Amino acid sequence: MPQFEYQLLRTSKISSGLRLSIHPEKGVIVRAPFWVPETLVRKFVEAKSAWVEKHLKKLQARIAPAKQYLAGEKHLYFGQEYLLTITEASAPQRTTAQISADQLQVTLFDGHTGAQRINEIQDAILRLYLETGIAVITEKVNHFTTQLGVEYSRIDIKKVSSIWGSCSPSNRLCFNRKLIMAPPEVVEYVVIHEVCHLVQRNHSSRFWALVARFDPEFREHRRWLHRHHLLLSL
Numbered sequence: 050m051p052q053f054e055y056q057l058l059r060t061s062k063i064s065s066g067l068r069l070s071i072h073p074e075k076g077v078i079v080r081a082p083f084w085v086p087e088t089l090v091r092k093f094v095e096a097k098s099a100w101v102e103k104h105l106k107k108l109q110a111r112i113a114p115a116k117q118y119l120a121g122e123k124h125l126y127f128g129q130e131y132l133l134t135i136t137e138a139s140a141p142q143r144t145t146a147q148i149s150a151d152q153l154q155v156t157l158f159d160g161h162t163g164a165q166r167i168n169e170i171q172d173a174i175l176r177l178y179l180e181t182g183i184a185v186i187t188e189k190v191n192h193f194t195t196q197l198g199v200e201y202s203r204i205d206i207k208k209v210s211s212i213w214g215s216c217s218p219s220n221r222l223c224f225n226r227k228l229i230m231a232p233p234e235v236v237e238y239v240v241i242h243e244v245c246h247l248v249q250r251n252h253s254s255r256f257w258a259l260v261a262r263f264d265p266e267f268r269e270h271r272r273w274l275h276r277h278h279l280l281l282s283l
């Protein structure tokens with residue numbers, strides 16, 4: 050018996066056979082034509098179970114474990130791991146976070162306990178990431194727009210799930226805040242990609258040639274995002 054749940058989607062096509070796929074968020078999906086009995090579907094899944102379990106395990110290793118916000122935990126910031134340290138202050142004060150050497154240092158009032166303590170730490174880290182992250186990304190955008198001789202209207206760093214960046218018709222650039230965890234060369238690729246859209250508003254060969262001019266390794270950086278996106282959560 051398979052050790053996993055699966056979702057059965059019925060298809061209307063007469064000819065298409067049984068198909069099994071694994072989706073990072075939706076899990077195991079089996080597509081079967083409406084006329085295939087469930088017993089047959091189950092047999093099909095059982096026959097594939099070793100393969101599915103192997104891939105589910107691989108997928109698990111690529112998903113970021115939920116943060117606990119405890120001292121000693123590792124946090125990614127522009128591709129580097131920083132050790133979380135927590136300093137408690139006896140007087141009430143605003144919770145702060147800063148990066149120093151290989152540490153992510155949080156200072157907070159020791160009167161904060163339980164869930165409030167975790168929220169305070171989480172918020173302080175997010176504030177630090179967004180404040181410094183927007184500065185780093187803006188600097189990169191300014192560098193490449195100057196090189197290309199183009200202008201943008203504004204930059205937004207947002208919590209978006211499925212895209213890394215976008216460029217609007219009014220030249221607004223938007224970046225996924227998870228990029229603050231990605232290596233600098235990968236962030237640079239996303240910046241170059243969006244800045245090049247200020248010139249070429251499509252994904253034509255001319256667009257990719259322009260991207261390659263500034264980032265000859267862009268394929269590798271694109272692949273990195275594809276492989277590691279589940280490890281980044283912000």
Ligand SMILES: [Zn+2]
Nearest residue numbers: 242246251252
């Ligand atoms: Zn694009």
